Amino acid sequence: xxxxxxxxxxxxxALLEALGISSVEQLFTDVPKKARIGRxxxxxxxxxxxxxxxxDQILERNKPLSRFANFLxxxxxxxxxxxxxxxxxxxxxxxxxxxxYQPEASQGMLRVLFEFQSLWVELTGLDVANASLYDGATATxxxxxxxRRIHEGRRFLIPASLPWEEKSVLLNYASGxxxxxQEVPYxxxxxxxxxxxxxxxxxxxxxxxxxxxxxxxxxxxDEGVAELKGILGTIPLVVSADPLSLSVLEAPGxxxxxxxxxxxxxxxxxxxxxGPLLGLFACREENVRAAPxxxxxxxxxxxxxxxxxxxxxxxxxxxxxxxxxxxxxxxxSLIALAFVVYATTVGPRGLADLQRSLAxxxxxxxxxxxxxxxxxxxxxxxxxxxxxxVELGRGTAAEFLDRLRRRKVLGGHxxxxxxxxxxxxxxxxxxxxxxxxxxxxxxxxxxxARAAIEAVGRSA
Amino acid sequence: xxxxxxxxxxxxxxxLAPPPAGEAPPEVPGIPDxxxxxxxxxxxxxxxxxxxxxxxxxxxxxxGIDTVPYALGSCTMKYNPKVSELLARRPxxxxxxxYQPEATAQGALxxxxxxxxxxxxxxxxxEVSLQPGAGAHGEWAALLMVRAYFRDxxxxxxxxxxxxxxxxxxxxxxxxxxxxxxxxxxxxxxxxVDLAALRGAVSDKTACFMLTNPNTAGLFESDxxxxxxxxHGAGGTLYYDGANLNAILGVTHPGRMGFDVAHLNxxxxxxxxxxxxxxxxxVLAAGExxxxxxxxxxxxxxxxxxxxxYDRPKSIGKIxxxxxxxxxxxxAFVFALTHGEEGLNHVSRRAVLNSNYLGLKMGKYLPRPFxxxxxxxxxxxxxxxxxxxxxxxxxxxxxxxxxVHAPTVYFPSLVEExxxxxxxxxxxxRELDGYIAAFERAVTDSPENLHAAPRNLAVGRIDEVxxxxxxxxxxxxxxxxxxxxxxxxxxxxxx
Numbered sequence: 028x029x030x031x032x033x034x035x036x037x038x039x040x041a042l043l044e045a046l047g048i049s050s051v052e053q054l055f056t057d058v059p060k061k062a063r064i065g066r067x068x069x070x071x072x073x074x075x076x077x078x079x080x081x082x083d084q085i086l087e088r089n090k091p092l093s094r095f096a097n098f099l100x101x102x103x104x105x106x107x108x109x110x111x112x113x114x115x116x117x118x119x120x121x122x123x124x125x126x127x128y129q130p131e132a133s134q135g136m137l138r139v140l141f142e143f144q145s146l147w148v149e150l151t152g153l154d155v156a157n158a159s160l161y162d163g164a165t166a167t168x169x170x171x172x173x174x175r176r177i178h179e180g181r182r183f184l185i186p187a188s189l190p191w192e193e194k195s196v197l198l199n200y201a202s203g204x205x206x207x208x209q210e211v212p213y214x215x216x217x218x219x220x221x222x223x224x225x226x227x228x229x230x231x232x233x234x235x236x237x238x239x240x241x242x243x244x245x246x247x248x249d250e251g252v253a254e255l256k257g258i259l260g261t262i263p264l265v266v267s268a269d270p271l272s273l274s275v276l277e278a279p280g281x282x283x284x285x286x287x288x289x290x291x292x293x294x295x296x297x298x299x300x301x302g303p304l305l306g307l308f309a310c311r312e313e314n315v316r317a318a319p320x321x322x323x324x325x326x327x328x329x330x331x332x333x334x335x336x337x338x339x340x341x342x343x344x345x346x347x348x349x350x351x352x353x354x355x356x357x358x359x360s361l362i363a364l365a366f367v368v369y370a371t372t373v374g375p376r377g378l379a380d381l382q383r384s385l386a387x388x389x390x391x392x393x394x395x396x397x398x399x400x401x402x403x404x405x406x407x408x409x410x411x412x413x414x415x416x417v418e419l420g421r422g423t424a425a426e427f428l429d430r431l432r433r434r435k436v437l438g439g440h441x442x443x444x445x446x447x448x449x450x451x452x453x454x455x456x457x458x459x460x461x462x463x464x465x466x467x468x469x470x471x472x473x474x475x476a477r478a479a480i481e482a483v484g485r486s487a
Numbered sequence: 488x489x490x491x492x493x494x495x496x497x498x499x500x501x502x503l504a505p506p507p508a509g510e511a512p513p514e515v516p517g518i519p520d521x522x523x524x525x526x527x528x529x530x531x532x533x534x535x536x537x538x539x540x541x542x543x544x545x546x547x548x549x550x551g552i553d554t555v556p557y558a559l560g561s562c563t564m565k566y567n568p569k570v571s572e573l574l575a576r577r578p579x580x581x582x583x584x585x586y587q588p589e590a591t592a593q594g595a596l597x598x599x600x601x602x603x604x605x606x607x608x609x610x611x612x613x614e615v616s617l618q619p620g621a622g623a624h625g626e627w628a629a630l631l632m633v634r635a636y637f638r639d640x641x642x643x644x645x646x647x648x649x650x651x652x653x654x655x656x657x658x659x660x661x662x663x664x665x666x667x668x669x670x671x672x673x674x675x676x677x678x679x680v681d682l683a684a685l686r687g688a689v690s691d692k693t694a695c696f697m698l699t700n701p702n703t704a705g706l707f708e709s710d711x712x713x714x715x716x717x718x719h720g721a722g723g724t725l726y727y728d729g730a731n732l733n734a735i736l737g738v739t740h741p742g743r744m745g746f747d748v749a750h751l752n753x754x755x756x757x758x759x760x761x762x763x764x765x766x767x768x769x770v771l772a773a774g775e776x777x778x779x780x781x782x783x784x785x786x787x788x789x790x791x792x793x794x795x796x797y798d799r800p801k802s803i804g805k806i807x808x809x810x811x812x813x814x815x816x817x818x819a820f821v822f823a824l825t826h827g828e829e830g831l832n833h834v835s836r837r838a839v840l841n842s843n844y845l846g847l848k849m850g851k852y853l854p855r856p857f858x859x860x861x862x863x864x865x866x867x868x869x870x871x872x873x874x875x876x877x878x879x880x881x882x883x884x885x886x887x888x889x890x891v892h893a894p895t896v897y898f899p900s901l902v903e904e905x906x907x908x909x910x911x912x913x914x915x916x917r918e919l920d921g922y923i924a925a926f927e928r929a930v931t932d933s934p935e936n937l938h939a940a941p942r943n944l945a946v947g948r949i950d951e952v953x954x955x956x957x958x959x960x961x962x963x964x965x966x967x968x969x970x971x972x973x974x975x976x977x978x979x980x981x982x
Contacts, residue, residue, distance in 0.1 A: 045848075091583060198804065361762025
């Protein structure tokens with residue numbers, strides 16, 4: 028029996044005695060016999076020492092990213108985080124606390140969340156941010172429903188280049204209220220949104236919102252995004268932005284975004300095989316009462332001391348039930364803490380320097396891959412920061428990546444939807460040099476890529 | 488024991504080093520001018536020690552399970568084992584990218600696969616997915632599965648209604664709304680589902696009945712088998728809200744009770760830390776009927792290898808990036824391995840024993856609605872205090888002054904001035920007696936003291952109405968609307 032359940036001699040007997048019963052089973056007489064079960068069949072328990080050994084043995088079957096030249100990206104990053112960040116996140120006053128329902132007892136976390144909201148407001152150029160959502164993809168899904176609350180219509184526009192996972196999540200969010208999702212095509216040379224198609228869709232009416240991502244699903248910066256609001260007019264524009272890129276890219280609020288969402292995991296937490304992540308959400312002040320999720324506001328106590336509390340709760344499920352703006356109860360407070368501590372430790376100049384250095388690595392990689400026959404890198408003729416798309420002239424992305432992996436290179440991830448029955452797609456991969464990548468690893472990638480594509484050529 | 492929380496007059500982070508306006512950001516070649524940031528991000532540049540000190544001070548103004556008992560009902564605030572924190576930070580767990588090849592992440596896939604198998608046993612539902620980000624996310628996804636199921640049967644246009652008892656967690660009706668259903672509340676009788684009312688409410692419009700068992704009054708719905716019969720008889724599905732699972736491990740399970748689909752909160756029953764409100768970790772478990780609709784990918788074992796399986800034609804697709812909160816799944820796996828059969832059984836027995844003991848002792852001070860045999864949590868009503876001009880809210884604030892966290896208050900709404908109390912199995916009898924003594928001091932204190940509480944915390948009673956009436960939600964708002972009465976204060980001498 029784990030030490031985690033107290034078991035002082037006589038302790039349970041004293042509890043039973045106080046209740047005037049002889050066995051704890053007497054407390055379960057309200058469970059009908061026909062509903063009772065026998066054994067669970069989950070095996071015996073183990074001592075902590077044994078569990079550590081067993082779990083370590085399982086984890087040894089994983090190969091951590093540090094053993095590879097790592098070029099995996101997408102919305103999830105493995106960049107280094109200063110040890111100070113995890114030291115703060117590991118303070119159990121933070122990580123063992125609950126949602127701050129009693130604000131006087133939880134000023135620490137409330138102030139952290141207020142700082143976090145302020146930081147996302149600053150990065151996005153919008154007015155208000157919420158205290159986080161599950162991840163970037165669900166934040167985008169919530170943004171669709173948010174747009175519908177602030178604007179009439181049945182159709183929502185998304186870039187056809189949106190990564191398949193995000194598209195699938197978004198379609199699920201749109202499916203409840205039966206909203207239509209329409210894909211805006213991209214230019215085959217540049218990957219840029221077809222603005223003419225946006226104009227046409229808007230002119231045909233019934234559009235209640237549009238999503239654009241920065242960088243886009245191909246890793247590129249599409250300056251057409253800055254022109255979208257001019258086309259959309261009063262129709263809300265949602266921009267999904269990588270927070271690090273906002274250290275050097277224009278705040279989307281400045282070019283008309285009404286909502287800015289994003290994935291914040293890269294600021295201070297490890298990738299942990301995909302979770303926990305951090306959903307970012309900001310909007311304009313006039314729409315804050317339509318926003319999903321927890322929001323922290325400033326107030327004061329009876330002595331006039333500044334104090335913080337969860338606010339605008341009449342939007343929320345525990346008050347409004349079926350008329351709430353969202354079912355959100357859990358946010359990602361602890362990851363929001365990591366986000367703000369990371370940004371504050373690194374500082375705004377540090378963030379911009381990091382983005383610049385990642386962009387340099389990506390450019391070096393692109394020129395190293397550019398001369399290889401049989402692959403196109405970058406596939407699209409458009410600006411980029413830390414990542415871009417490679418297209419293979421022969422073979423499959425899966426095979427190519429597997430060959431690279433055997434040479435200790437994690438060469439990116441395939442962009443195609445892996446679900447059987449998905450429409451056929453070009454063999455493309457997104458490549459993002461991590462901050463641990465240097466000239467040596469880039470050469471290694473280029474060598475491995477050349478060998479892989481040649482091997483495919485031979486077998487073809 | 489006298490309790491005093493730290494009270495740092497700690498400035499906000501931007502006041503430590505006010506960032507100047509109008510700085511140019513660094514040049515990055517190749518960015519089109521239209522997309523280039525014109526003004527550098529305004530955020531303070533601080534030394535690392537200043538950062539650490541700032542956030543450490545803030546942490547000292549925050550309750551956590553490691554410092555105080557947290558009696559929040561339905562939140563199951565149990566001890567978060569330290570060994571789980573240790574293991575979740577191993578490079579073999581933390582330094583893994585979800586898109587790295589399956590061959591390089593066999594251990595992670597094994598953790599997911601094995602935890603899913605354990606949870607299938609615990610729920611009595613054979614198909615499990617760990618993809619939901621939290622409980623409510625699982626509720627919503629389950630209802631999307633219900634939609635897909637009725638679409639396949641050609642009944643979607645007809646089955647538009649989700650039924651739920653008036654004791655349901657607020658997330659239930661909100662999830663139903665997001666999934667495109669209308670909701671209908673079933674009134675309770677003596678704190679449990681009124682069977683006659685349920686019989687009268689089900690019809691060929693019923694898509695699903697969402698139920699927590701034990702419910703939020705802490706009562707086991709003893710009519711559960713009849714409830715399942717009524718719902719299934721009308722062609723509907725039965726949904727199990729697993730927020731209160733901590734009461735029934737090894738006693739019964741959703742499968743045996745007749746549920747078709749369930750969500751669990753690993754951050755409750757399986758002790759993953761709540762982190763100040765999140766991250767959570769949700770689980771979806773389904774029987775044969777709804778199992779094919781679970782999100783992709785599923786983890787399967789072929790021979791000795793684990794792999795992701797996307798070939799599930801009926802699946803609703805993705806509900807979240809990657810495969811769920813793996814870092815938390817690992818912690819839950821550690822919890823399950825450590826407890827095993829006997830331990831998990833003991834969890835619920837001790838949690839229910841604690842709750843009944845507390846109910847007996849605290850029931851001396853305030854009335855207990857409904858029957859007194861409860862499961863993991865119980866209710867009190869603060870109505871008698873109203874005669875002294877005292878509300879449940881005052882009692883909650885006064886409890887904080889004792890160095891214990893208040894119960895959940897004003898929920899469920901069918902009990903006036905409700906307090907919902909849960910101290911799970913990791914609390915010793917000594918801690919329970921300490922909580923009872925603190926409660927006695929609080930509930931018998933003078934109205935003046937109750938109204939003036941809290942006094943021992945970093946701040947006094949907060950004007951929450953003001954926060955909502957004149958929202959100030961970021962430092963920009965603070966600068967634009969400085970309140971006259973406030974004294975943000977500073978521990979440092981003014982420069």
